[in-house]
Amino acid sequence: MALLNIDKGKCIGCAACVDACPFGALALVDNIAVVDDKCTACGACLEACPEEALSLPERPQAAAAGLTAYQGVWVWVEQFKGQACGISWEMLGQGRKLADQRKTALSACLLGHHVEHIAKEAVAFGADRVFWVDDPTLGVYRTQPYANTLVDLVRQYKPEIFLLGASSRGRDLAGSVATELYTGLTADCTGLDIDMEKGLLRQTRPAFGGNIMATIICPNYRPQMSTVRQRVFELPTADPARKGQVIAVKPAVSEEQIATRVVDFIVEQGQVNLADAKIIVSGGRGVGGPDGFQPIRELADVLGGAVGSSRAAVDAGWIPYPHQVGQTGRTVRPDLYIACGISGAVQHLAGMSTAKVIVAVNKDPEAPIFSVANYGIVGDLFQVVPALTAAFKKRLHK
Amino acid sequence: MNIIVCIKQVPDTTDVKINPETGTLIREGVPSIVNPFDTYAIEESLRLKEKFGGKVTVISMGPPQAVEALKEAVAMGADEAVLLSDRAFAGSDTWATAYTLSRAIRKLGAFDVILCGKQAIDGDTGQVGPGIARQLGVTQLTYVFKIQKLEPEARTIAVERLLEEGREVVEARLPVLLTVVKDINQPRYPTFLGIRRATKMQIPVWGAADLADVDTSKLGLKGSPTQVVKIFSPPRREGKVDMICADSLDQAAAILADKLVAEKVI
Numbered sequence: 001m002a003l004l005n006i007d008k009g010k011c012i013g014c015a016a017c018v019d020a021c022p023f024g025a026l027a028l029v030d031n032i033a034v035v036d037d038k039c040t041a042c043g044a045c046l047e048a049c050p051e052e053a054l055s056l057p058e059r060p061q062a063a064a065a066g067l068t069a070y071q072g073v074w075v076w077v078e079q080f081k082g083q084a085c086g087i088s089w090e091m092l093g094q095g096r097k098l099a100d101q102r103k104t105a106l107s108a109c110l111l112g113h114h115v116e117h118i119a120k121e122a123v124a125f126g127a128d129r130v131f132w133v134d135d136p137t138l139g140v141y142r143t144q145p146y147a148n149t150l151v152d153l154v155r156q157y158k159p160e161i162f163l164l165g166a167s168s169r170g171r172d173l174a175g176s177v178a179t180e181l182y183t184g185l186t187a188d189c190t191g192l193d194i195d196m197e198k199g200l201l202r203q204t205r206p207a208f209g210g211n212i213m214a215t216i217i218c219p220n221y222r223p224q225m226s227t228v229r230q231r232v233f234e235l236p237t238a239d240p241a242r243k244g245q246v247i248a249v250k251p252a253v254s255e256e257q258i259a260t261r262v263v264d265f266i267v268e269q270g271q272v273n274l275a276d277a278k279i280i281v282s283g284g285r286g287v288g289g290p291d292g293f294q295p296i297r298e299l300a301d302v303l304g305g306a307v308g309s310s311r312a313a314v315d316a317g318w319i320p321y322p323h324q325v326g327q328t329g330r331t332v333r334p335d336l337y338i339a340c341g342i343s344g345a346v347q348h349l350a351g352m353s354t355a356k357v358i359v360a361v362n363k364d365p366e367a368p369i370f371s372v373a374n375y376g377i378v379g380d381l382f383q384v385v386p387a388l389t390a391a392f393k394k395r396l397h398k
Numbered sequence: 399m400n401i402i403v404c405i406k407q408v409p410d411t412t413d414v415k416i417n418p419e420t421g422t423l424i425r426e427g428v429p430s431i432v433n434p435f436d437t438y439a440i441e442e443s444l445r446l447k448e449k450f451g452g453k454v455t456v457i458s459m460g461p462p463q464a465v466e467a468l469k470e471a472v473a474m475g476a477d478e479a480v481l482l483s484d485r486a487f488a489g490s491d492t493w494a495t496a497y498t499l500s501r502a503i504r505k506l507g508a509f510d511v512i513l514c515g516k517q518a519i520d521g522d523t524g525q526v527g528p529g530i531a532r533q534l535g536v537t538q539l540t541y542v543f544k545i546q547k548l549e550p551e552a553r554t555i556a557v558e559r560l561l562e563e564g565r566e567v568v569e570a571r572l573p574v575l576l577t578v579v580k581d582i583n584q585p586r587y588p589t590f591l592g593i594r595r596a597t598k599m600q601i602p603v604w605g606a607a608d609l610a611d612v613d614t615s616k617l618g619l620k621g622s623p624t625q626v627v628k629i630f631s632p633p634r635r636e637g638k639v640d641m642i643c644a645d646s647l648d649q650a651a652a653i654l655a656d657k658l659v660a661e662k663v664i
Contacts, residue, residue: 003619024428041489043627059619143538171524175524176529176531179533183493187521214629221623262568263568264566265567267563321580336664353635365641374635375657379647387647
């Protein structure tokens with residue numbers, strides 16, 4: 001199924017493309033490049049070829065006239081129980097920069113019930129305009145009323161860029177909205193900037209469990225939509241004196257038309273929200289059993305942090321799944337990540353290697369976790385972790 | 399009950415190695431597996447079938463060798479499988495993938511539940527499930543941690559969804575599309591009989607011409623709104639690890655605590 005065309009007459013067998021391919025889809029056979037089905041048409045090899053022997057099929061060009069009607073940067077302000085989620089303000093901060101570069105306005109979309117106070121906050125955090133949809137049907141997030149309302153708003157006001165948080169709700173919503181609008185959506189972005197020449201949003205995201213980064217554009221469809229990873233962009237400073245316009249909008253659907261009812265919300269004791277946590281203390285196979293998490297928990301408590309874990313500890317049944325950090329668990333980006341008794345499998349590193357500061361505690365000085373750590377202590381975690389707890393207690397409660 | 403499971407064949411990233419010189423993935427010799435999240439979707443479909451009767455159909459879009467992923471699902475107990483494979487599908491982004499899968503589901507006929515994994519471990523987008531639901535106009539319930547109850551007669555379902563703050567219990571009417579998280583079940587191993595059945599099974603391959611009511615301009619590379627312009631290796635973490643050694647662990651802990659306070663992360 002490979003779409004890559006190889007001009008065999010031009011290929012000189014230099015293998016530059018073989019090295020450039022992130023998917024291992026290219027190889028040399030009889031000194032000529034050949035491509036197999038692993039090719040995803042990503043185009044990484046095109047630039048690498050010194051002979052311009054590689055090409056991909058042309059994409060249809062957009063009807064340029066239609067696209068210019070789309071202007072402005074939008075941010076979906078996510079709220080839970082009447083409180084805005086931090087990612088919303090981080091996106092307004094980055095959205096402000098993008099809007100200034102595009103010389104356009106920044107708008108916030110706020111859906112909920114009794115959430116007018118959040119509209120004021122959105123202005124303080126940088127929005128020029130807030131689309132405020134207040135209705136009992138929107139009190140708790142549900143895909144259908146939220147998505148249909150945003151689709152209507154986009155169709156009416158035509159934003160050029162639309163950012164949503166890469167939270168569970170944000171991903172649920174963005175996938176539905178982008179599908180209905182027939183536009184591009186890039187998941188889980190960690191970089192957003194404007195290609196000043198073309199005026200396009202360049203969306204950079206990790207893939208393959210963080211092993212590669214991809215920059216993605218959406219040249220021919222609008223709005224350019226992204227979900228944005230939490231704690232990547234800086235939280236802007238709120239300016240309560242800032243002025244902005246609040247536009248009240250009606251919801252797209254009524255309760256009778258909505259196919260779902262949220263009937264309960266279960267919060268377990270010791271519920272963990274790793275996405276929000278500034279400090280995470282994690283335990284792995286080295287903790288040895290459910291009781292082994294006790295010292296980890298004590299350290300987390302002293303630091304005001306959350307308890308995480310590796311997959312090994314979850315699979316062993318020592319701690320519930322919501323604590324799992326890594327490729328099949330949560331991706332986290334705390335200020336401080338302390339890995340205790342975690343060897344550092346690729347899948348675990350994928351979930352935490354972008355933390356600002358990483359500390360590793362492990363018996364094995366050769367453990368891969370030390371290769372990503374800023375600080376390391378080689379030793380038995382049952383001695384090191386309580387010693388750390390005592391040391392922090394001293395410093396934090398003088 | 400008619401259940402459809404959408405699965406993807408992915409490279410086993412536990413075996414992924416990085417070429418230290420080029421910083422790119424070495425995928426040579428890396429085995430392909432069923433996307434781990436999709437194995438939970440397959441298992442859940444089999445449990446629903448065991449409880450309520452009916453049929454489980456597994457579909458996948460990919461190159462011809464993706465048939466192996468479908469055979470694994472059959473070996474676990476799925477009744478039927480269909481592979482969507484055609485040059486016209488190549489280069490699909492999540493929009494075009496969801497569109498293509500939704501056209502294939504249309505062709506399969508009436509269904510009660512569609513199951514997907516919450517995301518694939520190579521792309522990590524989680525967008526195809528919601529995309530299929532929207533294309534088909536069915537209710538989507540993402541990040542499902544547990545099916546609390548399902549009443550085929552009353553056509554209702556209640557699930558727990560795993561969110562950042564806790565678990566949300568949602569009721570909906572069938573048909574629904576569920577994307578499931580890891581903790582929902584423990585996938586079974588294929589049985590001997592299942593493997594034998596899968597080996598013998600001729601799995602139909604559908605191309606663009608076989609799909610129901612399809613707009614070919616929405617398929618593959620030309621139907622995909624997004625375009626990858628650059629692929630690079632992630633910036634490595636700067637600096638080397640500062641290994642803290644001291645006469646005692648207490649001293650080492652004290653030194654580390656001071657350094658972290660100085661870093662202003664505490």
